[in-house]
Amino acid sequence: MAAVDLSQTLSDLDKSLASIEAVADMPKLRNDLAELGEEVGAPDLWDDQDNAQRVTSALSVKQSELDRLVGLRGRLDDAAMMLEMAEEEGDADTRAEVERELKKLSKDIATLEVRTLLSGEYDSRDALLTIRAEAGGVDAADFAEKLMRMYLRWAERHGYAVEVYDTSYAEEAGLKSATFSIKAPFAYGTLSVEQGTHRLVRISPFDNQGRRQTSFAGVEVLPVTEETDSIDVPEGDIRVDVFRSSGPGGQSVNTTDSAVRITHLPTGIVVSCQNEKSQLQNKAAALRVLQSRLLEHARIEREKEMNALKSDGAGSWGAQMRSYVMNPYQMVKDLRTEHEVGNPEAVFDGEIDGFIDAGIRWRKQSQISAGS
Known part of the structure; x- marks a missing residue:
């Protein structure tokens, strides 16, 4: 990548981050933090434990958001300074270091950019997931259990807390259903694109004749309620x-x-x-x-x-939204976004961020198209 390309990349990233900062409303974010800090410092805060937990949780979320934005801005400014020094001194090693950092920044800013698309009424809340085995007998129950593990591994990878409320086991293997919450900022807005019917095609481990089996499991995603x-x-x-x-x-x-x-x-x-x-x-x-x-x-x-249920996917959650094919080839494909990967085992191990990001962008674009 030439130096001029690095300068253009810096400029593009600066514009993207500035847009994110504008959406986040940095002055308001800092003001909210100051007000929450005063509430946390109140001597009678823990007289009402529910309110105290709400206030401390809100403080933690907003502080993390500010730290993330400030950190990205600092890294971008440092990269710009390093590139300027590298160009002045003809330092190829420093230029290469800047290039590596810009690649990381591009990924981090793109991830944060997706967050700005989450503007729904309940998007910022924790998520409540229910997974149910559907058509496919014991294979469907086994598939439901694999999906539950997929989401738990995804949460673990991101350091998110999980609380399991109910697990109903099938007689031979797997789950009839399971309900659990994932506690993280914007968990509902992030995971709501996972709602729908998931389809698995594989050689059934439960079939003595080794035949290919298609099974289905449903995923429901709801926002966790709050006192308000x-x-x-x-x-x-x-x-x-x-x-x-x-x-x-x-x-x-x-x-x-x-x-x-x-x-x-x-x-x-x-x-x-x-x-x-x-x-x-x-x-x-x-x-x-x-x-x-x-x-x-x-x-x-x-x-x-309000007659607001338009064709943005919100009214068709029962339709198939993703296929997991393990035979005769290996592929996981989202039927709405066309996003696909060729490693089902990695997906079942929680590597679903690509599907989630693509789903959020697809939903936003669908909403824009429906409103135009």
Whole structure:
């Protein structure tokens, strides 16, 4: 890469970062941090633990966002200074070092640029995922378990916390369903493009004749509710059933009726939780899941009333959105964005950022096209 190309790359990256800084509204971000800092310093902060956790979490998220932006700007300024020195002194080694740094910066800024596309009402929240085995019998249950591991590995790679609420194991192998949350800034906005039907094609390990099997699993992604959502769930609107938790193969995990199933009578929504140690904890966790589902239910009803459900993918989550082919060739392909990779095992090990970024860009472009 010639020096003139490096200068142009620097200029392009500077424009991209400036755009991100404008969207982030740096003055407001710093002002918000100052206000949150005052709240954290209040001597009575922990008198209300829920509010204290909200404030400290908000402070941490905003501080990380500011540090990331300031850090990128500093790296870009340093690269510009190093390039200027390299050109003045004819230093090929320094120029090569600048080139390597600009490649890293291009990737980091592109990742942050995707974040600026997340402007939905609930995009900044934690994500609540439910994975269900669909058509395909035991292969579908095994596929559902592979998808759950994929998302857990993705979260682990990024250092995000996960809380598992419910796992319903299939009799022979895999999962009937699982519900868990991923706690990270913009987790919902990021992962919401993963919602839909996933399809797996492979030689079935459960078929004695070694035949190729196609199986399906559904992924649902919802925003985690917050206190400000005011999702009222009257006791008279729910039925609570308790049962014994169970593990793989039906083996008892708990000798008491600690697992909880809640049915919301007006909507028919059913949620369950069995991964906590007590019935009270499981009921509280199940209520949180129910509130997220009711929040999404209310959003969909509101959009229907406003006739806002357009062909941007939001109304067609039941359609196939990604294929994982392991035989007769190796490929994972997103059917909406055309993004594909030839290493399914890496994808199942959590390497899905390329699919997520492509999905976010596709969704934004679809929304723009639908509004034009």
